[in-house]
Amino acid sequence: MPIDVDKLLSYPIPTVRQRLSRQDAAFYALSVGMGQDPEDPRQLPYVDFTKEMTVLPSMALVLAHPGFWLGDPRSGVDPTQVVHGEQALTLHHALPVDTDLVSETTIEEVVDKGVGQAALLYTRKTLKDADSGLLIASTLNTTFIRGGGGFGGTGAQPKASLTMPEGEPDYVVDLPTRPEQALYYRLNGDHNPLHADPEVAAKAGFARPILHGLCTLGMVCHALVRSLCDYRASHLREMSLRFAAPVYPGETLRCEIWRDGSFRAWVVERDVLVIAQGRCIAGTAG
The missing domain is CATH 3.10.129.10 (Hotdog Thioesterase)
Known part of the structure; x- marks a missing residue:
């Protein structure tokens, strides 16, 4: 069924503050499969929190995460129809451990693909050092809400498809x-x-x-x-x-x-x- 776009656009997406601890960084790396090769010492800086750590860049996507707010009935969205469509990530600085970070998530656009079709939700998150305000990372997320179209919005110009290189991968x-x-x-x-x-x-x-x-x-x-x-x-x-x-x-x-x-x-x-x-x-x- 169509989303309630007024509820969606007015939903108070929380601002979140989180301290990036060494244990958090190690757990994240382990949760995406790092550390499965015990004979590869190059992975240890990502999973051994007793030493100087390196944070996997993709962790920026979950740090200070506002949670599954689309699951809240106040969002006007059926959470069982939510599918992650596209994701972009830009690292402006390396992710720091033992540091407080703060995120702000905003809705950039909601696209109506038509009755019985999807609604597309574009959200952007900025991740900053909580004390200095330094921008650490920015992310852009595209969410497909299946069957959520038909709410009376407008469509958007389709994005150009990227061409993959010819030949075998390196x-x-x-x-x-x-x-x-x-x-x-x-x-x-x-x-x-x-x-x-x-x-x-x-x-x-x-x-x-x-x-x-x-x-x-x-x-x-x-x-x-x-x-x-x-x-x-x-x-x-x-x-x-x-x-x-x-x-x-x-x-x-x-x-x-x-x-x-x-x-x-x-x-x-x-x-x-x-x-x-x-x-x-x-x-x-x-």
């Missing part, structure tokens, strides 16, 4: 997901029951609970940092992608990466494209 990184990974990942702040409750997943049309889109993104970020940055997180400055299909916990993610910063990802077991239109700017990318 790097292929296979990363396994764990059966319980969505249950760990939701402890980062996204409590959408779609990722935990089989009945909710079935109501939304899925065979079982699916992995968070941002968890899949975090795994892809790991692959980019490994392939293009030799695990130097500060070299990854921007990334954007489109979510093409869900990942089920327990499946294997295959990331295909080109030196120019293009990337995509597949589920090996089902041969399904799950991440499309990927682009990043990294230290060794062209």
Whole structure:
């Protein structure tokens, strides 16, 4: 059914303050699959909070997270119809540990695709140092609300599709997901029951609970940092992608990466494209 756009636009998305502790940074990295290779010392700075730490750039997406506010009836949205569509991330500075951060999330646009079609919700989050006001990261999120169109809004010009490079990728990184990974990942702040409750997943049309889109993104970020940055997180400055299909916990993610910063990802077991239109700017990318 159509969204209640007046409720949506007037919803008070909370401003959130969070201290980025070493334990939080380590847990996030573990929740997106880092540390599974005990013989790779390059991953230790991301997961060993007893030493000097490096924060995986994609953690900016969950820090000071306002929570699943679209699940609140006051938002005017049916939460079972919410699907993460696209995500962009820009790192202005490296994420600092043992620091208070504050986020502000705003609605930039709501697009009506027509009666019986989706509504598109564009939101932007800024993440700043709570004391100095220094801008650390900015994110742009596209949410598809299935069947939410027809509320009387206007459409938007379609975005131009990105062309992937010709030829084979320069790097292929296979990363396994764990059966319980969505249950760990939701402890980062996204409590959408779609990722935990089989009945909710079935109501939304899925065979079982699916992995968070941002968890899949975090795994892809790991692959980019490994392939293009030799695990130097500060070299990854921007990334954007489109979510093409869900990942089920327990499946294997295959990331295909080109030196120019293009990337995509597949589920090996089902041969399904799950991440499309990927682009990043990294230290060794062209």
